[in-house]
Amino acid sequence: EVQLVESGGGLVQPGESLRLSCAASGFTFSSFWMAWVRQAPGKGLEWVANIRQDGSNKYYMDSVEGPFTISRDNAKNSLYLQMNSLRAEDTAVYYCARVSPEGLKEAYDIWGQGTMVTVSS
Amino acid sequence: EVVLTQSPATLSLSPGERATLSCTARQSVCSCLAWYQQKPGQAPRLLIYDTSKRATGIPARFSGSGSGTDFTLTISSLEPEDFAVYYCQQRKTFGGGTKVEI
Numbered sequence: 001e002v003q004l005v006e007s008g009g010g011l012v013q014p015g016e017s018l019r020l021s022c023a024a025s026g027f028t029f030s031s032f033w034m035a036w037v038r039q040a041p042g043k044g045l046e047w048v049a050n051i052r053q054d055g056s057n058k059y060y061m062d063s064v065e066g067p068f069t070i071s072r073d074n075a076k077n078s079l080y081l082q083m084n085s086l087r088a089e090d091t092a093v094y095y096c097a098r099v100s101p102e103g104l105k106e107a108y109d110i111w112g113q114g115t116m117v118t119v120s121s
Numbered sequence: 122e123v124v125l126t127q128s129p130a131t132l133s134l135s136p137g138e139r140a141t142l143s144c145t146a147r148q149s150v151c152s153c154l155a156w157y158q159q160k161p162g163q164a165p166r167l168l169i170y171d172t173s174k175r176a177t178g179i180p181a182r183f184s185g186s187g188s189g190t191d192f193t194l195t196i197s198s199l200e201p202e203d204f205a206v207y208y209c210q211q212r213k214t215f216g217g218g219t220k221v222e223i
Contacts, residue, residue: 037215045157045165045208045215061213095164100176106212107155107170109177114164 002026002110004096009115016086016119022079022096022112030054030074033099035108036081038092038117046092049081050099064090086119093117123150125209125216132221140196142219144209149189153211156185156194159218160205168207169194196221 008020020036035050049060049070058070069082079096093114100109124147134140144154152172157165167176169185172192182197196203204223209216 044218045159045210047213047215050213059213100167100170103171103174104151104153106151106153107167107176107210108157108165109167109170111164111166 004098004110004112006094006096006112006115009094009117011118011120012086013121014087014119017082017084018086018117020081020083020094020096020115020117022081024077024079024096024098027098027110029072029077032101033105034072034079035097035099036070036079037095037097037108037111038090039095039114040089040092043092048094051079083117086117088119091117091119123148123211123214125150125211125214127207127209127216127219129219130217132219133223134199134221135223136199136201138199140194140199140203140221142194142196142207142209142221144187144192144194144216146190146192146211150211152188154185154187154192155210156183157208157210158203158205159208165208 003025005023036048051070067085071080095114096112097108098110100107126145128143156169159165173185206218206220
């Protein structure tokens with residue numbers, strides 16, 4: 001079964017750090033672009049970052065470039081998001097998503113169940 | 122910067138009715154537009170990619186169309202399980218969502 005499972009979320013204070021992980025199974029992880037997408041409570045979806053198959057290209061939304069780092073370990077079939085200097089507005093469910101191999105390759109066809117990050121004092 | 126505006130914000134319909142959801146871009150975008158369905162407490166599910174192609178396992182009652190700045194998701198006859206929030210997406214941008222409610 002194709003699956004993504006996130007972990008690492010939790011409650012942190014403003015300015016602190018957190019590292020999210022996403023374990024992939026059921027497909028050849030190293031063949032796919034991967035992404036993080038977040039959703040603040042009661043709000044819509046927001047793309048955060050994505051990473052090329054070999055990790056050579058990484059892209060970020062403007063507000064997280066610098067504090068956040070996306071990475072992957074293809075040997076461990078895992079995707080990561082290191083989040084530093086967290087702010088209240090980073091509070092959200094963070095989803096790991098696979099970029100679809102079909103067509104123009106811009107959609108996200110597999111999603112994890114999400115992990116909640118709460119930034120609050 | 123691409124901005125995607127979805128309308129209406131809420132669509133109130135009954136099972137068996139036809140749903141038409143709109144996604145409008147501020148500027149012409151690629152045909153790489155996708156649609157997702159999200160139910161409470163669940164992750165989004167890909168329905169349509171590249172404007173009109175159904176993802177694996179998606180029923181034929183879901184269809185997508187459009188080009189340039191105007192795109193549409195149509196659900197031909199609503200089933201009870203279709204009541205959810207729907208998002209359009211183009212590359213790194215998501216629309217604000219349309220809630221389809223009973």
